[in-house]
Amino acid sequence: MSLLDTDRCWIKLASLYRLSSQPYPHADMLPMIHRVVAARPDRMIWGSNWPHPIHTGPMPNDGDLVDLIPLWVPDAADRHRMLVDNPQALYGFEPVPRQA
Template sequence: HGTDNSATLDALARDPQRLRGVAVIPSGLPEAEIADMHRRGMRGCRMSTVVSGGASFDHLERLSAETFDLGWHLVLHFNRASELVDVAARLERIRSPFVLDHMARIGGAEGVESLPFKVLMSLLDTDRCYVKLASLYRLSALPYPHPDMMPMIERVVEARPDRVIWGSNWPHPICPVPIPNDGDLVDLIPLWLPDAQAQHLALVETPAALYGFDADVAA
């Protein structure tokens, strides 16, 4: 849909207490238009090098400035892990919180000694970096339960359990591997997040804060 957010806004209107959204917008929108999206449940904006027709990282600083006062976060969707290295210095300078979608696309074969992973770990020190554990089945070189991803997940969760969120990646768009069983993905949660506190942070507290849910909704 490119920068047409009407389908997402329509979905948000159906249950505004329970739903939040991430918009795809170009920089330069009128302030009132962004404020209206916020009123209707949007809480972030996404930039991607995977799909065309949306917002690229060329918009990073401007979108950060235009949405910061509303408390929005930026979602970064990389095509290659090396792109994280390319934009790291810029991420350190912006004020907005940002989510590295799909764990910045770092593959199991790259691992904890790779430059992209070292950059990811350094960005966690900014306090504004969040890592989404989602779509890791695409990044693994090994079959379920994808043990080659575990060393990276363990390091991230150990370092900053308060900066981890989880996603199923349903409905698994542009999927180059067999579509996973979503129940199997849910079964990975206690493997990736081995204690109740880490699970509550990733599944409840951190997304509730990031997406602006009220405390009673997050309880």
């Protein structure tokens, strides 16, 4: 968390199944995730971590991982930051105009 205060790092919410001691939906990870989201929603991105390298357990279902996003990041504005705005800022993507 102290690294986030430096504005010199980003957090990628991915592979949390590797840290969890519980099966899907890995509820034991929620306190850590919510702490990061509350502290720095402007410095987090999401990734499925497909094809899940270095994972020796059961292969995660990527659709199930996507389904966890609203549980991890309940606020719609924070989800938009994590999935759209922050990757644009981090990787220098050009915003795509929204269609009506």
